[in-house]
Amino acid sequence: MPVIKILPHPEYCPEGDRIEAPRGTSICEALLDNGIAIEHACELSCACTTCHVIVREGLASLNEQEEEEEDMLDRAWGLEPQSRLSCQAILADTDVTIEIPKYSINHAKEKH
Template identity: 60%
Template structure:
């Protein structure tokens, strides 16, 4: 079973986190299930960028992003070549190292 390795983030997981996840699960759902409260203002519908993450390792194991996700990512703060929306990034068979960006463009925290 692949592992998700979250790098430390002052707000969401100060110590970082490592856990196993089933292939086919989204990065966001796996994070939420393990207490990492990544914002997701659009309720996982690929309509915002609040769940933007950077995949530091394992990026090529993910299915390519589609046009809708690419259009949304263009609006994300701190966009990098290995950026993905965690609600759309589905874990395959390789470990992923995930960084949650320091900022989001969400004007109001939804309190999820």
């Protein structure tokens, strides 16, 4: 099973983490299944950018971006060449390292 290394994020994962997830799982699903409550306002339907992550290692092992994801990413805060929507980034057999950006475009989060 591939490992996702999550770099420290002050809100979602202050100490960072390493989780395993089955091949074919989206990064977002893997995070949520392991108690890392990344935002996902559109319920994993590629209709927002709240689950935006930056893939620091292992980007080439993920599935290819489709046009819909590319279009949505144009709206993401802190966009980088290695940016993906975690709901659309599907794991293969290679480990990945991700960074969750400090901000998202979702200004009306619950519990804040």
